[in-house]
Amino acid sequence: MGIEVVVEGLTKSFGKQNIWQDVSLTLPAGEVSVMLGPSGTGKTVFLKSVIGLLKPEHGRVLIDGVDMVNSSEREIYETRKVFGLMFQDGALFGSMSLFDNIAFPLREHTRKKETEIRRIVMERMEMVGLVGAEGKLPGEISGGMRKRAGLARALVLDPQIILCDEPDSGLDPVRTAYLSQLLIDLNAQIDATMLIVTHNLDIAATVPDNMGMLFRRRLVTFGPREALLTSEEPVVAQFLGGRREGPIGMSEEKDAATLARELGAGPPPAPRPLVPQLEPSPGLPERRAVARRRERVLAMWHQLPEATRAAIRQSEAAAGGGVGGVAR
Template structure:
């Protein structure tokens, strides 16, 4: 069999219009080549020994084993090489009976202190800013289930802003806020509404509808969010008005009652849906000391009756000491200290001691701009505080014989 030359012709010179010449048929017969048969291009080429025939194909490269796929059939691609991000340190084992860590939460931070009651609300690295103005940043603490947590802090530190984040009225700049196993900032529409149904809220001024009677104000959530009949609604409304001592004022309007009564009516409205969490925004605002004391007793009574979690924002130190189980202090755009009440009452931190005593000596100034921000600032325990300015002899009845 004659040698076959399948050498392709050289391409035409640049600028030439002549078509390249095709190789002619080999002598002794006509060669049939199937177009597009690229696998046979090297067939018939002469090897180094002068023999003709197909050249051996190069060996295949060794086959690499594919990485094991995780369950679910989704392959996780390797991260770019480099320094691995630091893993969070610490972390505790999940106590028996606690809610497991949900997807999206950091397991190392799900349990901050296993010796405390299980949290109902977990706040993790929460930051809020309005434009360039930072309200607070990197706030992390727990709100225990079934306990009264009091959030304290000087004016302008974002305590009420924190309450609005708890119910999803505001979204944080960054961070997570877990109510049970739901991350509130990530929820929208109906899932967010379902979380909000867990709350009852007492606003600073009661937030009642002026054109409705007290009865209709308290019945409003039941008519909006349930399918209960009017007979059942009446039983629930009157029961909760009786709890707060307002059953005789059911047919009055908000403008016809005092500020303290409006607060109690607002509290009754917050109770009608059987909330798991009760929020109080400055409950003592605008109340005299006697009414404030009665309101505090009402909160303690509700704590005994209900299995709810209470969150109170206030400046009133007696309320924090008498009602709170856990305290948290916001100061200078951060959380200074949070934990059981005894931990804060016995703290040596200057800002904590100054605020709890109401003293002018310490890092807290007249306004946020006047705050020194120096946590090591000297606190003078002998400086006069609000507790020292009370004149018990001037109180009514002090002159009565004992």
């Protein structure tokens, strides 16, 4: 099973520019979480801070008892081995075949024999649908295939935590839909904790168990997916609706006068309809995260807004689950 990730009071700046401050959240073990936010809100910086590639000024990131901000370089390096990181562009070596790209972490970090490396690499290539392309160079394949190769490479060391940075960037809607299903299928197979950074609304609406959003140098919200999808927070509603009206401007947040003018322009549009979460493909096991999440949501049931509870009942009814029948 995946490992819980606890983020406490994280603050990051570059020089005088504050990226975000006092971010606290918990990524539940084995569940899929998404971090949303407009471009330039520091989503990728957050990802790199979680894995210890960037050092925040304040706060902690606790992974199995190790603080990825304040521990020694040796402890951080060792703990980083529980992560698999899927970079935005795949980050493949252009002169290496897909096989050698995917095998690279095994050759770099283990003493496995080539026969064992080949078995592992071919298993991971089969998981992401790349069998038959192992001899191709990254420049000879499509962007979607490069994404899947990057994901296969992230999986070869059997990570307990998988971080995906904008996995949909450069993909058309059809390939994005395939990738969304692939992420759910992987979670069903390996039960890893997953954090996906994106601004793609289709991924956000169909993939995660939990969702958060960064805006104006803070974490606006983080919790069960239904809480964010039914949120009346103006910035969340604007982002999910893809509208011009709201706090998000073209280059930065809008001033109070502009927001007041928009507020008087008419009733707000209807919220984005709630769509069912993706389920694993036929033949795959059920995601173990579903039962764990159900217990967690029940424990916080009376703290949730009524709109969120109604949405959870709707989701559970669609999936044949039991929260709606237990909590009223």
